[in-house]
Amino acid sequence: MGRVTNRELWAAGLLYGDPTKLGANEPLRRLRNAHPEQRVLNAVMQALRLHPKVAWVRRMNSGAYQTADGRFVKFGFAGCSDVLGQMKDGRLIAIEIKARRGRVSSAQQAFIDFVIEHRGVAGIVRSIDEALALIEA
Secondary structure (H helix, E strand, O other): OOOOOHHHHHHHHOOOOOOOHHHHOOOOOOOOOOOOOHHHHHHHHHHHHHHOHHHHHHHOOEEEOOOOOOOOEEEEEOOOOOOOEEEEEOEEEEEEOOOOOOOHHHHHHHHHHHHHOOOOOEEEEOOOOOOHOOOOO
């Protein structure tokens, strides 16, 4: 028989009174979907890789991290879209993925506008259907 987790012991203890008498500690609250954009991003990437009008797509990361010796290293640039790629007809693809309630920064909107101004395919999407509609338009 497997090991009983603290969360299981706590739940069982609640059924019969005080879980601390069983030696259980109150479990930490579970975070629900700490990265809500990730599922949408994964689905969009998969769909675009298989789309007949898309030549290539890549996930772009922007940000910074601190090295062990305290230096900050930046990568990407402010406003860069989550997904960059190219249509088979040569146009640039720039897609910003947002969760249902996610907000677009001014730098992200400026980059999207810049790509559209130069005849690229760009936009903010919150679902795979929106991404496919953007590519088909």
